[in-house]
Amino acid sequence: MPGSFFFLSSGLFMGWGLGANDAANIFGTAVATRMIRYRTATVIAGVFIILGAVSGGGGVSRTYGQLGAVNALPGAFTVAFAAGLTVLWMVRLGLAVSTSQAIVGAIVGWNLFSGTPTDTGTLYRIMSTWVFAPFLGGLLAVALYLPARRFLNRTRIHLLRLDSYTRAALLAAGAFGAYSLGMNNIANVMGVFLHDSPFRDLYLGAGLTFTGIQQLFLLGGAAMALGVLTYSRKVMMTVGSGIYALSPVTAFIVVLASSLVLFVFGSQGLQSLLLSLGLPALPLVPVSQSQAVVGAVTGIGLARGGGNINFRLLGKIGLGWVATPAAAALLAYIGLFFMQNVFLQPVFF
Amino acid sequence: MKKFFRSRARDIEEKIEEYLCCISKAGLIFNEGIRDYFRDKHGRLEERRQEISQLEREADELLKKIKHDLYAHMLIPESRGDVFELLDDLDDIVDTTKQVLLQLSIETPAIPPFLREDFLDMTGASINAVDELVRGVRAFFMETQMVADYVNKVFFFEKEADRLEEISKRRIFSSEETRLSCKMHIRHFIEKIALLSDKSEEIAKNLLIYAAKRSI
Numbered sequence: 355m356p357g358s359f360f361f362l363s364s365g366l367f368m369g370w371g372l373g374a375n376d377a378a379n380i381f382g383t384a385v386a387t388r389m390i391r392y393r394t395a396t397v398i399a400g401v402f403i404i405l406g407a408v409s410g411g412g413g414v415s416r417t418y419g420q421l422g423a424v425n426a427l428p429g430a431f432t433v434a435f436a437a438g439l440t441v442l443w444m445v446r447l448g449l450a451v452s453t454s455q456a457i458v459g460a461i462v463g464w465n466l467f468s469g470t471p472t473d474t475g476t477l478y479r480i481m482s483t484w485v486f487a488p489f490l491g492g493l494l495a496v497a498l499y500l501p502a503r504r505f506l507n508r509t510r511i512h513l514l515r516l517d518s519y520t521r522a523a524l525l526a527a528g529a530f531g532a533y534s535l536g537m538n539n540i541a542n543v544m545g546v547f548l549h550d551s552p553f554r555d556l557y558l559g560a561g562l563t564f565t566g567i568q569q570l571f572l573l574g575g576a577a578m579a580l581g582v583l584t585y586s587r588k589v590m591m592t593v594g595s596g597i598y599a600l601s602p603v604t605a606f607i608v609v610l611a612s613s614l615v616l617f618v619f620g621s622q623g624l625q626s627l628l629l630s631l632g633l634p635a636l637p638l639v640p641v642s643q644s645q646a647v648v649g650a651v652t653g654i655g656l657a658r659g660g661g662n663i664n665f666r667l668l669g670k671i672g673l674g675w676v677a678t679p680a681a682a683a684l685l686a687y688i689g690l691f692f693m694q695n696v697f698l699q700p701v702f703f
Numbered sequence: 704m705k706k707f708f709r710s711r712a713r714d715i716e717e718k719i720e721e722y723l724c725c726i727s728k729a730g731l732i733f734n735e736g737i738r739d740y741f742r743d744k745h746g747r748l749e750e751r752r753q754e755i756s757q758l759e760r761e762a763d764e765l766l767k768k769i770k771h772d773l774y775a776h777m778l779i780p781e782s783r784g785d786v787f788e789l790l791d792d793l794d795d796i797v798d799t800t801k802q803v804l805l806q807l808s809i810e811t812p813a814i815p816p817f818l819r820e821d822f823l824d825m826t827g828a829s830i831n832a833v834d835e836l837v838r839g840v841r842a843f844f845m846e847t848q849m850v851a852d853y854v855n856k857v858f859f860f861e862k863e864a865d866r867l868e869e870i871s872k873r874r875i876f877s878s879e880e881t882r883l884s885c886k887m888h889i890r891h892f893i894e895k896i897a898l899l900s901d902k903s904e905e906i907a908k909n910l911l912i913y914a915a916k917r918s919i
Contacts, residue, residue, distance in 0.1 A: 387780055387781045388777065388780035388781070389780060389781070499919075502919065503919055506919060507846075507847075507848050510845045510846050511845075512712070512716050512844055512845055513779060513782060513786075513843070513844045513845075513917070514712040514715055514716050514778055514779060514844075515712050515713075515716070517712070517778055517779045517782075518712055518778075601781065601916075601917070601919055602781060603919040604919050
């Protein structure tokens with residue numbers, strides 16, 4: 355059993371890094387502009403990430419299961435480890451990296467190694483969201499930005515009152531963003547361990563059961579929250595004051611738009627609702643918070659006349675769509691070979 | 704929570720409004736003080752000077768409270784620096800009006816009657832510039848997109864004051880009735896009055912930048 359938990363460590367490390375990095379997308383501007391205290395931001399982010407992961411992470415994780423059911427714990431460890439290494443590698447190369455793309459590449463690497471056929475339908479569905487998510491982020495940001503600008507230009511709200519409203523809005527959007535992040539991205543942290551979870555269902559009484567998957571997601575969510583609490587300050591300051599340089603009101607729109615992207619690609623409830631209304635539903639796929647943010651910022655840049663667009667960054671995102679999964683697949687393949695032949699651990703059944 | 708935020712913000716909003724009223728009033732009193740001087744009502748001028756001194760003290764007190772409250776309650780962290788700079792710069796305008804009236808009251812320059820209208824027009828243009836600036840500052844807090852309109856008016860009145868300053872200087876220095884020492888003395892007052900519009904223009908330029916930073 356302790357060995358089982360050791361194999362979860364690569365996923366937990368991934369969660370820690372994801373939490374530290376993506377909390378900055380949610381609260382970076384608010385903290386860097388001192389609209390929200392760092393401690394308040396981290397506590398809200400931590401709590402809502404865990405809530406999102408435990409209550410809504412199942413749907414997205416199943417999509418990864420359809421892509422490749424990693425069925426041995428050492429194999430899952432290697433897949434998550436390869437994805438983590440890829441993220442680190444791509445970050446060092448300065449590419450706009452996405453954890454989702456790394457995990458997908460690593461799962462395909464496992465499929466190749468284990469001889470499991472890759473479900474190309476699921477793969478294309480996932481890949482199409484990589485392109486679609488930043489676009490949707492941009493569209494939603496424009497849809498929120500234009501009426502907000504119109505409203506603020508027409509109403510006479512004093513700077514001081516606008517400031518307090520903006521703080522409340524940033525807190526609410528941040529909480530929603532953290533919830534959506536936990537719900538959507540828990541699959542990147544714990545998705546590959548779904549088939550080999552060391553946790554068993556716990557009956558809590560009064561008809562309530564704390565499922566093994568929920569326990570797994572709680573652990574992953576806690577790792578993400580720990581990343582937020584221990585390592586997000588520097589990233590928040592960089593995102594908040596360096597890369598995007600947003601005003602607090604624009605930051606609220608960007609956070610809300612990118613969080614909505616994560617929400618629509620992660621919520622089973624929304625998917626069921628749309629299907630019950632006979633409307634087309636979006637697939638439940640983990641998407642990159644950072645890339646949704648870049649899409650939202652670009653959308654606002656276009657709405658303001660196109661002066662603020664960082665085409666180099668957009669080019670790097672495009673390159674990341676190909677380079678990240680390819681590198682992750684390669685690293686996973688090599689890692690699985692070593693795990694199987696050097697450490698003599700079963701990586702698939 | 705909402706009530707807590709609102710009352711605190713409202714309180715500071717009111718202080719800022721009071722502060723802006725002090726600046727506007729100082730401009731109006733200054734204008735009347737200059738008129739009193741030309742009407743030879745030196746007693747009234749002294750009263751105006753004291754009124755402006757009182758206003759300056761009130762403005763200083765308000766500024767201190769506004770700064771303290773904005774810091775203590777961590778309000779508008781992003782625009783706080785700009786707001787402080789703006790309000791500090793406005794304080795210079797009250798200082799200048801007080802200084803000019805004090806100097807007039809002490810030095811009683813012998814301004815020839817042919818310069819009277821030019822002086823009054825120039826004072827009017829300078830005070831109009833101050834007035835439009837205060838309106839612009841109000842717009843900065845309430846309706847940012849209007850700031851540019853007021854700033855353009857400040858620029859207009861500053862140019863007008865500059866033009867009148869030049870005319871006055873040419874007229875006094877081309878006069879053969881006045882001694883050079885008097886000419887120099889009068890020039891000092893011409894420049895001091897025109898300084899009000901120059902300062903307003905300088906603040907208005909910064910105001911445009913602060914407003915651009917606030918636009919979403």
